[in-house]
Amino acid sequence: MTTSQRILITAALPYANGPIHLGHLAGAYLPADIYARYQRLKGRDVLFLCGSDEHGVAITITAEKEKITPQAVVDRYHEMNAAAFARFGMSFDNYSRTSLPLHHDTTRDFLLAFRKRGILKEKKEKQFFDEKAGMFLPDRYVRGTCPVCGNPDARGDQCETCGTYLDPMQLKEPRSAISGDPPVVRETTHLYFPLGEFQDRIERYVKERDARDGWKENVLQYCRGWFKEGLQDRAVTRDLSWGVHIPLPGYENKVVYVWFDAVLGYISSAKEWALREGRPDAWKEYWLDPATKYVAFIGKDNVVFHTIVFPAMLMAWNDGGKEQFVLPENVPANEFLNFEGQKFSKSRGWGIDVQDFLDKFPADPLRYYLAGALPEYRDSDFTWRDFQAKNNNELADIFGNFVNRTLAFAHRMFNGIVPERGPLNDTDNEALAVLARTPQKAGELFEQYRFRDGLTEVMNLARAANKYFNDSEPWKTARTDPARCATAINISVQLTRSLAILMSPIVPSSAEKLWQMLRLPGKAATQSWDDAGALPIPDAHVLGTTEILFAKIEDETIAGEISALGNVPAAPPAAPVAAGPGPVMIDDFKKIDLRVGKILKAERLPKSEKLLKLQVAVGPETRQIIAGIAKHYAPEDLVGKNVVVVYNLRPAKLMGEDSQGMLLAASDGSGKLAIVVPAEDIASGAIVR
Ligand SMILES: [Zn+2]
Secondary structure (H helix, E strand, O other), X not given: OOOOOEEEEEEOOOEOOOOOEHHHHHHHHHHHHHHHHHHHHOOOEEEEEEEEEOOOHHHHHHHHHHOOOHHHHHHHHHHHHHHHHHHXXXXXXXXXXXXXXXXXXXHHHHHHHHHHOOOOEEEEEEEEXXXXXXXXXXXXXXXEEOOOOOOOOEEOOEOOOOOOEOOHHHOEEEEEOOOOOOOEEEEEEEEEEOHHHHHHHHHHHHHHHHHHHOOOHHHHHHHHHHHHHOOOOEXXXXXXXXXXXXXXXXXXXXXXXXXXXXXXXXXXXXXXXXXXXXXXXXXXXXXXXXXXXXXXXXXXXXXXXXXHHHHHHHHHHHHOOOOOOOOOOEOOEEOOEEEOOEOOEOOOOEOOEHHHHHHHOOHHHHHHHHHHOOOOOOOEEEOHHHHHHHHHHXXXXXXXXXXXXXXHHHHXXXXXXXXXXXXXXXXXXXXXXXXXXXXXXXXXXXXXXXXHHHHHHHHHHHHHHHHHHHHHOHHHHHHHOHHHHHHHHHHHHHHHHHHHHHHOOOOHHHHHHHHHHOOOOOOHHHOOHHHOOOOOOOOOOEOOOOOOOOOOOOHHHHHHHHHHHHOOOOOOOOOOOOOOOOOOOHHHHHOOOEEEEEEEEEEEOOOOOOOEEEEEEEOOEEEEEEEOOOOOOOHHHHOOOEEEEEOOOOOEEEOOEXXXXXXXXXXXXXXXXXXXXXXXXXXXXXXXX
16 A cells, blocks of 8 residues: 555445434544544545535425425535534545535436446336326325324334335325325336346356445345345436436436435536635545545445445446446445434434533533444443543643643643653553554554544553553652653653544544644644654753643533433433333432422524523523423414423523423324413412322
8 A cells, every 4th residue: 555545435325304413423423533533644635525405305395394495405504514513623624515406417327327228127116196286296295094004194204103214105005295185106116226237247246345344244244135135226306306316318307315415426526626726636636546545424324325235336337438436445334323322313302412511511622522432333322421531531631731731841840841762661661662662553443444442552651651651750750850741841842742632543643732832833633643753852852832732621510411311301202102211119210309489581592493591480490491392382372371390300500591490291102292281270380299
């Protein structure tokens, strides 16, 4: 592997129909960014691409619900997610979007070439048609009774109650989601991609790349499952108005199916990047050079599209002989990250959006925490307590503390001038041995997409550095053996530089802050990974000013976040009956002081989609309560309502607002939420038991 090797890195295109949350970051984006930053430090020629996936039926449904255009929906979420990624420190070379004409052209190039070469086949099929609306109904536009669990409002593609994947024709008593009328069955024509014909080649492809680059076991398992089932031909077109239009007779009212155009978004993103660079053909240096290593980072819900569908599409194109696209060398997919023990759920308000999170905490502690908790082999869990513990006990107490004590000592005892390094003793040599081997050890793990283990190696260097500082006792040798003290501080300063480089893929902005504190030329991110173990800072180098690298997170801050969770009723969406916490004694129940309150005033919190600010009379007292019910109640509908308040809940701050108590609310797992109200009018302040 030469140092100039080209690496093309893509991260799954997020769907522009909602804000990204921490689960998305841990699934695909953070691993991709760590990998990209690491490879740049290795001196490789990296192109790192992403963009918004802006087509598909979920977007048109949102648009109809909100009575706006699909373009307005994708504009909103494209902006929102691009901004969230930027704040999180994603180092994309380009963040594109699939509604661009450039992308539509790329998609049509593939479709028309495939059609011309007879790859796509036309098939007639039966589909539901809404006579009142005058249109064919894509799967999600049909609702009806689930044949499995009897849920009367199952979606045509999947029942959200029992999770079964459905075909609209399987629904009992189907109705159109547009007019509400029962649809009729009509014949329609679609183009199909013959995925089945590619099965042998795809199986060989997966085997070969796995042997070469070590695919993850979870990814291979998904592939084996699909191979065993047998790959099926897939419809490439559908009856819909939002998407990439098809310049073929008979296809005027159809668009390209979103699975086909979304993966091509990686190619259009490269083209857009090249145009912006002023070298319109530069994208070919990555996509069309067989020496390029292409790594596609995704979450587990996207595996089939990147290990089977997209490679088959590229093979089909390459068979034409004109241009040869590189296929993914590896598809490192993560499992899911849960939030406090449950799946992230937008409809239930369970979880936290990236922007909301970054309004409260800087990006680097989140990156550090998620990097150590990546669901690389199995699902993992975000908890607020863990987040606080990792920030305080590791980032601040190990890495931050070593930097702080070293630089503070250098300023106090040596006027901020790096002292001379004299002869080395065993303690020095031991620390330098750990330093010398860390870049290679951590690097090998990053090359294998084992980011958690790679981070552990780097943090072990920070641990060794702290131990070195302790064992060297510079505060004693300053008096007894000044030359020894000087050597220990010289080496400690060199170690902080090494850590700045090795930690920069994980905590990029803190690494740059440290780089400035060291007053070294350039940036941490533009150094050489392989030279991170060297000791290049010259004697008498003048250091910059020191500041605290990582702030600790207070208990009450975290308690506020945890009590905010209490305002969102918890129940797994697929479970009809949520498992309760088990029996409690009456004395435990009596510890909860429940009282009737009357809502006097209700208003939205400007920066929150979930929270309402309520003024609630409880007896003679008026309390402010921040409740996570904004998605379920309009403020004006709440005023005058009697509710049940948890009166002795410890006060918390939510989005900067005091919250003195909590409302009781019920949820049934379908995403519905109802506040609990007394059946009769009763004086506010009345005790509930
Ligand atoms: Zn069902």
